[in-house]
Amino acid sequence: MTGSNVFEKIDHIEFYVGSAKHWAYFHQKALGFNIIGYSGPETGVRDRISYLLKQGDVRLIFTGFLSRTSEISRHVEMHGDGVKDITLKVPDINETISFIRERGVASPSSIRTEKGDYGSLKKSVVPTYGETAHTLVDYSEWESDLPPGFISVESEGGKESVQKIDHVVGNVEENRMDPWVDYYVRGLGFRQLISFDDKDISTQYSALKSKVVEYGNRKIIFPINEPALGLKKSQIQEYLDYYESPGVQHIALSTDDIVNTVRKMKENGVRFLETPASYYENIEDRVGKIDEDIDVLRELNILVDRDDDGYLLQIFTQPIGDRPTFFYEIIQRKGATSFGKGNFKALFESIEREQAKRGNL
Ligand code: FE2
DSSP: OOOTTSOOEEEEEEEEOSOHHHHHHHHHHTTOOEEEEEESGGGTOOSEEEEEEEETTEEEEEEEESSTTSHHHHHHHHHOSEEEEEEEEOSOHHHHHHHHHHHTSOOOOOOEEEEETTEEEEEEEEEOSTTOEEEEEEOTTBOOSSOTTOEEOOOOOOOOOOOEEEEEEEEOOTTOHHHHHHIIIIIHOOEEEEEEOTTTSBOSSOEEEEEEEEETTTTEEEEEEEEEOOSSOOHHHHHHHHHTSOEEEEEEEEOSOHHHHHHHHHHTTOOBOOOOGGGGTTHHHHHOOOSSOHHHHHHHTOEEEEETTEEEEEEEBOOSSSSSOOEEEEEEEEBOOSOOHHHHHHHHHHHHHHHHHTTOO
């Protein structure tokens, strides 16, 4: 087998959190998701509460715990609220697992079959950085979009404005980026896209290195960062200190109208990183002609970058939970296939201002 279709797409991303109800409420009211599924004691699941949310093709699960002895409780105590699983949909789990096993790098667990009202669902878990995992899920004998244990719920929902997951970024320790890139490339059949080095992405104080792996013609994109030496603490190191391990740093959600998406989210109380007004001076010299009104971008703090294929607009939220770990990026691609390298400096200076406020720079 060639391995060109052993993974179909990101099925959903599951977070372990202190209160699933409040994470669901925030994502519904502030970010425009619809709550479409619920699982808990009322549905026969005794040890946890989960909400399934959807917006466009993006599906998220927030899971909270009901007892102090729960694995979820231990995870939240150690890491704070964060991503536990980037679940990948696979067309045929037996083929995917033999493909991975033949490559001899990653160790998928043996297949577990969950039975329910909609048939049987096959799963296997492939570990990745920190305590993060990729559960592989095969829906071929399961006739529902809802995982086992979930009932569908009708929610008022928010007005949808993002459509897809563009990429999911992991932060790993110093000198661990290359081994993890190798894990995805040699172990799981991904392809490496492009690389930055710390000269590309550094400010006066802190730096990072980043490489990107992708699968299936960019259907799944995972950038991986590690801290690099600067005069002061790298923002990646601040993440690792607070998360107490490697983990998911951000999920980029793509929209086809970033101005409206960001305006709406701001009205709903979502807080974004600020960009200095100087960023917008001479912006057309840097990125050329763009369709958007620069004054509107300045007002909303939206960043712009150009590569050989086109340009992109992007903005980053403040951390979503209490610890300065996980956040979202909102991105609109207008041809560009890169990740906003030209914005890294402006972005990092902005992150560092927040880091300094926390006394960690
Ligand atoms: Fe990103």
